[in-house]
Amino acid sequence: MRIGFIGLGLMGVPMCQRLLQAGVALTVWNRSPGKADGLCRQGAVLVQSVAELVVSCDVVMLCVSDTDAVQQLLFAADGIARHARGGQLLVDFSSIAPAATRDMAARLLAQTGMRWVDAPVSGGVRGAESGQLVIMAGGEVADIDALRPLLAQLGQRVTRMGPVGAGQVTKVCNQLIVASNAMLIAETVRLATAAGVDAGQLAPALAGGFADSLPFQILAPRMAAHCFEPVQWRVATLLKDLGNALALGQESGSTLPIATLAQQLMQQHAGQAGNAQRDLASVIELYDG
Numbered sequence: 001m002r003i004g005f006i007g008l009g010l011m012g013v014p015m016c017q018r019l020l021q022a023g024v025a026l027t028v029w030n031r032s033p034g035k036a037d038g039l040c041r042q043g044a045v046l047v048q049s050v051a052e053l054v055v056s057c058d059v060v061m062l063c064v065s066d067t068d069a070v071q072q073l074l075f076a077a078d079g080i081a082r083h084a085r086g087g088q089l090l091v092d093f094s095s096i097a098p099a100a101t102r103d104m105a106a107r108l109l110a111q112t113g114m115r116w117v118d119a120p121v122s123g124g125v126r127g128a129e130s131g132q133l134v135i136m137a138g139g140e141v142a143d144i145d146a147l148r149p150l151l152a153q154l155g156q157r158v159t160r161m162g163p164v165g166a167g168q169v170t171k172v173c174n175q176l177i178v179a180s181n182a183m184l185i186a187e188t189v190r191l192a193t194a195a196g197v198d199a200g201q202l203a204p205a206l207a208g209g210f211a212d213s214l215p216f217q218i219l220a221p222r223m224a225a226h227c228f229e230p231v232q233w234r235v236a237t238l239l240k241d242l243g244n245a246l247a248l249g250q251e252s253g254s255t256l257p258i259a260t261l262a263q264q265l266m267q268q269h270a271g272q273a274g275n276a277q278r279d280l281a282s283v284i285e286l287y288d289g
């Protein structure tokens with residue numbers, strides 16, 4: 001089985017590395033050239049077009065920024081749908097809107113016979129590098145089961161949450177907690193510092209207690225030290241996720257007051273030139289005197 005992977009960003013590259021280390025035959029493509037160099041040295045085959053990738057692979061994996069990016073890759077003039085065939089599977093690791101996922105999956109199936117599994121991940125770059133991602137899947141049971149050996153190279157757990165779109169709904173829930181928590185962690189780091197405590201000690205001091213979490217362990221020390229490199233999570237990525245959460249809240253008649261506030265604060269930060277592409281820890285600057 002040949003696997004194609006599109007989207008060699010912060011998450012895509014380490015996910016591809018894990019697949020290559022497991023001996024998977026991998027073909028890759030990325031919009032901007034150059035990002036595949038390291039992967040090619042590890043055995044990946046780089047193709048020059050989406051068409052070439054789709055024609056040569058059985059499973060096409062995506063890990064791209066947002067709903068628009070997935071939409072373009074699928075339905076642009078020379079996109080995936082143009083070259084897909086029945087029996088192929090599309091696995092979307094990107095975190096995108098659930099409603100758009102259902103629409104695109106239905107259109108892809110009707111036009112080509114290619115089936116869709118949404119499989120957004122949580123665990124960040126560190127989880128991707130160590131193969132410890134948490135994977136939330138939506139799709140047919142048989143399709144997800146067929147993917148399990150591959151997904152096991154990437155994640156510690158794969159949970160089928162329901163039909164197509166259910167993985168994305170679950171990821172929205174995940175990001176509601178992560179993004180809102182990130183703002184609260186920034187507030188906490190600022191409070192500790194202002195009140196005369198070394199905020200750099202918060203993460204080790206609170207480890208294992210009720211306030212602890214993976215984002216807390218990653219973000220609190222970076223916020224305390226104003227250390228924003230290397231980028232682990234882009235502000236733009238979390239803002240996109242909050243947007244998806246608030247849209248899903250509207251669609252489902254759920255009010256999300258904390259997420260609404262987190263979005264306002266993050267938008268304020270991202271409004272400064274360049275901040276959207278910086279690491280999430282940089283939101284601490286909102287609280288700098």
Ligand code: NA7
Nearest residue numbers: 007008009010011012031032063064065069072094095237
């Ligand atoms: P990054 O590091 O911002 O990478 C985004 C990737 O998506 C990168 O490869 C981009 O290509 C690609 N991209 C973005 N827009 C497009 C379009 N229109 N067409 C093709 N490819 C595109 O994000 P992460 O790796 O952190 O996250 C990826 C997803 O996982 C995201 O949904 C997260 O929420 C979870 P580029 O290199 O810029 O040409």
